Amino acid sequence: MKRLKWSDTPSAERHDALRRPAQQAGDTITAAVLNVVADVRTRGDAAVRELTARFDGVALDAFELDAASIAAAADAITPSLRDAIDDAAERIAHFHGAGMTQPYTVDTAPGVRCERVLRPIRRVGLYVPAGSAPLPSTALMLGVPAQLAGCRDIVLCTPPRKDGTADPAVLYAASRCAVTRVFVLGGAQAIAAMAFGTGSVPKCDKLFGPGNAYVTEAKRQVSMADGGAAIDMPAGPSEVLVIADAGANPAFVAADLLSQAEHGPDSQVILISDDGAMIDAVATAIDEQLRTLPRADTARRALESSRLIEVESLDDAFDISNDYAPEHLILAVREARRWLPRVDAAGSVFLGDWSPEALGDYCSGTNHVLPTSGAARFTGGLNVASFQIAITVQDVAPQGLAAIGPCAVELARAEGLDAHRLAVALRLEALPA
Amino acid sequence: MKRLKWSDTPSAERHDALRRPAQQAGDTITAAVLNVVADVRTRGDAAVRELTARFDGVALDAFELDAASIAAAADAITPSLRDAIDDAAERIAHFHGAGMTQPYTVDTAPGVRCERVLRPIRRVGLYVPAGSAPLPSTALMLGVPAQLAGCRDIVLCTPPRKDGTADPAVLYAASRCAVTRVFVLGGAQAIAAMAFGTGSVPKCDKLFGPGNAYVTEAKRQVSMADGGAAIDMPAGPSEVLVIADAGANPAFVAADLLSQAEHGPDSQVILISDDGAMIDAVATAIDEQLRTLPRADTARRALESSRLIEVESLDDAFDISNDYAPEHLILAVREARRWLPRVDAAGSVFLGDWSPEALGDYCSGTNHVLPTSGAARFTGGLNVASFQIAITVQDVAPQGLAAIGPCAVELARAEGLDAHRLAVALRLEALPA
Numbered sequence: 001m002k003r004l005k006w007s008d009t010p011s012a013e014r015h016d017a018l019r020r021p022a023q024q025a026g027d028t029i030t031a032a033v034l035n036v037v038a039d040v041r042t043r044g045d046a047a048v049r050e051l052t053a054r055f056d057g058v059a060l061d062a063f064e065l066d067a068a069s070i071a072a073a074a075d076a077i078t079p080s081l082r083d084a085i086d087d088a089a090e091r092i093a094h095f096h097g098a099g100m101t102q103p104y105t106v107d108t109a110p111g112v113r114c115e116r117v118l119r120p121i122r123r124v125g126l127y128v129p130a131g132s133a134p135l136p137s138t139a140l141m142l143g144v145p146a147q148l149a150g151c152r153d154i155v156l157c158t159p160p161r162k163d164g165t166a167d168p169a170v171l172y173a174a175s176r177c178a179v180t181r182v183f184v185l186g187g188a189q190a191i192a193a194m195a196f197g198t199g200s201v202p203k204c205d206k207l208f209g210p211g212n213a214y215v216t217e218a219k220r221q222v223s224m225a226d227g228g229a230a231i232d233m234p235a236g237p238s239e240v241l242v243i244a245d246a247g248a249n250p251a252f253v254a255a256d257l258l259s260q261a262e263h264g265p266d267s268q269v270i271l272i273s274d275d276g277a278m279i280d281a282v283a284t285a286i287d288e289q290l291r292t293l294p295r296a297d298t299a300r301r302a303l304e305s306s307r308l309i310e311v312e313s314l315d316d317a318f319d320i321s322n323d324y325a326p327e328h329l330i331l332a333v334r335e336a337r338r339w340l341p342r343v344d345a346a347g348s349v350f351l352g353d354w355s356p357e358a359l360g361d362y363c364s365g366t367n368h369v370l371p372t373s374g375a376a377r378f379t380g381g382l383n384v385a386s387f388q389i390a391i392t393v394q395d396v397a398p399q400g401l402a403a404i405g406p407c408a409v410e411l412a413r414a415e416g417l418d419a420h421r422l423a424v425a426l427r428l429e430a431l432p433a
Numbered sequence: 434m435k436r437l438k439w440s441d442t443p444s445a446e447r448h449d450a451l452r453r454p455a456q457q458a459g460d461t462i463t464a465a466v467l468n469v470v471a472d473v474r475t476r477g478d479a480a481v482r483e484l485t486a487r488f489d490g491v492a493l494d495a496f497e498l499d500a501a502s503i504a505a506a507a508d509a510i511t512p513s514l515r516d517a518i519d520d521a522a523e524r525i526a527h528f529h530g531a532g533m534t535q536p537y538t539v540d541t542a543p544g545v546r547c548e549r550v551l552r553p554i555r556r557v558g559l560y561v562p563a564g565s566a567p568l569p570s571t572a573l574m575l576g577v578p579a580q581l582a583g584c585r586d587i588v589l590c591t592p593p594r595k596d597g598t599a600d601p602a603v604l605y606a607a608s609r610c611a612v613t614r615v616f617v618l619g620g621a622q623a624i625a626a627m628a629f630g631t632g633s634v635p636k637c638d639k640l641f642g643p644g645n646a647y648v649t650e651a652k653r654q655v656s657m658a659d660g661g662a663a664i665d666m667p668a669g670p671s672e673v674l675v676i677a678d679a680g681a682n683p684a685f686v687a688a689d690l691l692s693q694a695e696h697g698p699d700s701q702v703i704l705i706s707d708d709g710a711m712i713d714a715v716a717t718a719i720d721e722q723l724r725t726l727p728r729a730d731t732a733r734r735a736l737e738s739s740r741l742i743e744v745e746s747l748d749d750a751f752d753i754s755n756d757y758a759p760e761h762l763i764l765a766v767r768e769a770r771r772w773l774p775r776v777d778a779a780g781s782v783f784l785g786d787w788s789p790e791a792l793g794d795y796c797s798g799t800n801h802v803l804p805t806s807g808a809a810r811f812t813g814g815l816n817v818a819s820f821q822i823a824i825t826v827q828d829v830a831p832q833g834l835a836a837i838g839p840c841a842v843e844l845a846r847a848e849g850l851d852a853h854r855l856a857v858a859l860r861l862e863a864l865p866a
Contacts, residue, residue, distance in 0.1 A: 088840055114797055122810065136847060136848070259856045295850075343552070345822060349825070352828065358856045361841070362844045363844065364545055377554070378822065390814075393782045393784065395784040398787050401792075404524070407795065408789075410514055411514075411795045411796065422692070422726075424792065
């Protein structure tokens with residue numbers, strides 16, 4: 001962990017302290033994914049079968065799970081895990097349902113009715129990774145808003161286990177949110193299959209979900225390809241920035257930093273405090289907690305590029321945070337709510353000592369698919385609107401055309417677009433008396 | 434114009450009839466833009482100056498307009514154009530203001546308060562083209578929602594005229610919506626300057642607006658570049674699809690088709706009708722109107738790749754339209770509103786005979802920056818939310834942690850993320866009695 005005193009740090013070093021490692025996929029990954037995507041696009045299921053044998057070590061004839069095996073998953077997990085998935089799903093539905101974009105109608109002039117109507121995206125593809133462990137929580141974070149949006153076709157891919165089956169917790173979560181078709185299919189081949197369609201996997205309009213570097217690169221490639229699919233957002237390694245004051249609990253802060261660091265060696269972890277003693281105490285607590293952490297090796301590698309930054313005032317801390325635009329921002333400060341208006345850019349914010357980031361990952365109700373790599377400067381996380389299309393409508397009566405037609409004629413003339421002018425002028429001349 | 438009878442058309446030809454020409458920039462454009470972007474990124478204003486001299490034929494020392502020259506624009510246009518811009522701005526603000534995303538708060542469990550708060554994107558860059566003609570309407574369509582979003586820094590670039598000034602109608606429109614800085618700067622160099630910043634042009638977080646193939650390719654490149662800027666949406670040539678029944682007015686339909694065709698030779702124009710005589714009548718009306726149209730040459734080239742499709746029923750027409758997902762959809766049918774529920778994917782819909790598409794371009798109140806190239810299958814047009822960040826917040830009291838903490842512990846255990854579990858468990862143990 002690198003420690004900095006901000007006021008003593010020259011601006012070039014400040015820049016470095018906040019710089020994320022470049023997240024572009026290496027040439028090797030880009031090339032490998034180009035091959036996979038082209039192969040799946042050309043040869044469909046045959047390619048998917050070969051790639052699954054090669055990358056997952058599983059020989060499968062078919063990838064789709066039938067309804068019976070999905071239903072059986074409920075009995076393959078403990079009742080307490082089933083309850084936890086149910087509880088989380090309900091809170092996620094509660095929060096997401098309350099914030100849905102609404103249709104509306106406005107008469108912008110008498111006889112000029114303008115509207116916004118909403119439609120679900122016809123077919124969406126969800127990717128639930130299972131790299132270091134299967135992630136039932138991700139199935140909920142993608143599936144619940146898709147269901148609320150009203151999507152009719154919800155396709156889900158998750159990597160096969162060595163025996164060719166899928167994790168039952170993921171399947172149970174999927175069954176909770178009206179996923180219509182489940183495929184045991186992972187990696188870049190799953191993304192390519194959903195983007196272009198194969199004999200067995202239907203072509204999807206938009207793809208959602210996190211994944212490793214291959215999955216991320218595949219999403220990028222299919223989103224750029226002619227005839228590919230849209231994607232939810234640019235994805236990078238997970239990040240947390242904690243702002244702690246002198247009153248924070250060092251053990252809590254250390255645990256929050258470690259719960260980000262354990263995600264992967266490229267996770268980004270930053271602590272900012274106006275109290276040097278707090279920084280020392282957190283560093284000590286991290287060392288202690290690392291001793292018993294199963295994923296300590298991963299966390300240690302992430303911590304190598306982490307930063308502990310001492311500032312002169314909390315105001316400085318918020319300036320730094322707004323420039324960095326973290327995926328997760330924990331405000332381990334007294335009267336945390338008072339500071340919320342200072343947050344200009346972040347994915348999700350956790351107020352005070354009793355709001356660990358892990359609650360947002362699982363069950364507070366907010367979404368855990370959030371902007372990384374500074375994308376919080378210009379976008380928010382996943383929500384129901386991510387699964388919908390907002391269409392505008394205008395319904396103009398003769399009276400309305402008479403009212404605003406001349407305005408359009410004037411502007412069309414200024415812009416030299418005569419057919420535009422004519423489309424309005426012809427109707428103005430034909431208006432019923 | 435190619436005419437098809439849908440029921441007689443083999444499925445391969447159906448596919449071709451609805452296929453848009455590939456819109457990827459040619460290698461020449463890609464390479465030219467790569468050079469421009471790299472040059473501006475490296476050499477800043479010096480590069481911008483040279484590129485403007487080369488591409489716009491104007492030698493400028495400085496690109497920013499001062500407040501006085503922007504204010505002077507109001508007197509440089511006719512009062513009727515000023516009024517039209519004012520009227521349009523008011524209706525756009527009315528419609529966009531009524532549909533703004535709202536902050537909200539939900540207690541997903543006692544003591545678990547979850548919220549969505551909204552922040553304006555810190556600095557946005559608007560591009561207003563002036564290729565065949567300056568487009569004051571585009572300045573309004575970008576500037577009004579940016580202002581409603583509360584953006585503090587609104588930068589606008591528009592190409593210089595031969596004398597180095599900007600079009601006064603564009604400037605007047607910009608002044609109406611709190612644009613903070615205006616630069617006479619066009620093309621890929623304007624996009625690169627706003628994405629990376631130069632000595633004089635500030636670096637923007639997100640770029641908006643239409644443009645020619647160079648501008649579009651520059652937006653694509655800077656949105657992929659490490660340290661670049663986000664962009665509003667993928668942009669392609671403009672499109673209209675008209676569904677007309679036997680009762681439609683052929684002259685109106687012809688004018689609507691032509692007002693799309695005059696945008697450019699690559700514009701997409703499709704007519705679908707269940708009445709062969711209506712298709713004949715529209716084709717005749719197009720020929721007539723073309724005779725006096727100033728931009729007839731452009732329109733004729735666009736019409737070469739247009740389609741007139743005869744279907745057996747209006748239901749078929751809506752199926753075709755939903756697959757195509759047009760930017761603009763005109764329902765020139767009786768009882769048009771009754772058909773609106775059949776629309777699954779479109780940018781903006783125009784109901785009935787008195788709702789010409791040109792009203793949406795200028796002054797109905799809806800936005801004219803809309804998804805093209807089939808992107809209406811997964812996204813809507815520009816709106817206030819495009820200029821905002823939605824941030825989720827959780828504020829958990831000890832009681833709330835006690836309520837939902839065990840759920841997070843259970844899920845963290847299932848996912849093998851022990852530090853996540855610990856971050857919650859440590860707090861559960863420390864809960865005040």
